[in-house]
Amino acid sequence: MGGSSWDMLKELIYILIQLIPMGYVTTYGSIARLLGISPRLVGLALAQNSLPIIIPCHRVVRGDGSLGGYSFGGPEFKRMLLRLEGVVFDGDRVDRRCIIDVADLVG
DNA sequence: CAGATAGGAATGA
DNA sequence: TCATTCCTATCTG
Numbered sequence: 001m002g003g004s005s006w007d008m009l010k011e012l013i014y015i016l017i018q019l020i021p022m023g024y025v026t027t028y029g030s031i032a033r034l035l036g037i038s039p040r041l042v043g044l045a046l047a048q049n050s051l052p053i054i055i056p057c058h059r060v061v062r063g064d065g066s067l068g069g070y071s072f073g074g075p076e077f078k079r080m081l082l083r084l085e086g087v088v089f090d091g092d093r094v095d096r097r098c099i100i101d102v103a104d105l106v107g
Numbered sequence: 108c109a110g111a112t113a114g115g116a117a118t119g120a
Numbered sequence: 121t122c123a124t125t126c127c128t129a130t131c132t133g
Contacts, residue, residue: 027114029115037129037130038114040112040113040114040129041131042113045113046113047112048131061113063114068114075113
């Protein structure tokens with residue numbers, strides 16, 4: 001760990017998701033399109049974060065609004081965190097109005 | 108090289 | 121709209 005391109009990519013993703021405001025989420029695909037990588041890579045990168053909670057990886061959900069995974073506490077915990085932050089749920093999915101594109105946070 | 112993914116798009120009912 | 125199915129790209133060992 002150190003200096004590999006994978007590690008740098010992870011750092012970049014962690015920085016990006018800290019731009020997501022409370023009460024909103026983005027999607028794996030949104031981040032993937034911005035960086036030109038596969039959405040699965042985004043999930044893999046988030047799954048390997050070593051600073052849970054501090055890095056708000058709970059603010060990244062699937063493209064259809066369903067939660068996706070969460071290695072720290074599972075999807076239930078992820079859902080709880082999002083509700084605490086004011087994210088609106090429509091059944092088991094996040095309301096579309098709470099989903100933003102990371103590209104809009106950068107430029 | 109083989110196996111495993113925190114996803115996504117296509118499909119059919 | 122929902123569930124099923126298949127596909128992609130990349131990490132890890």
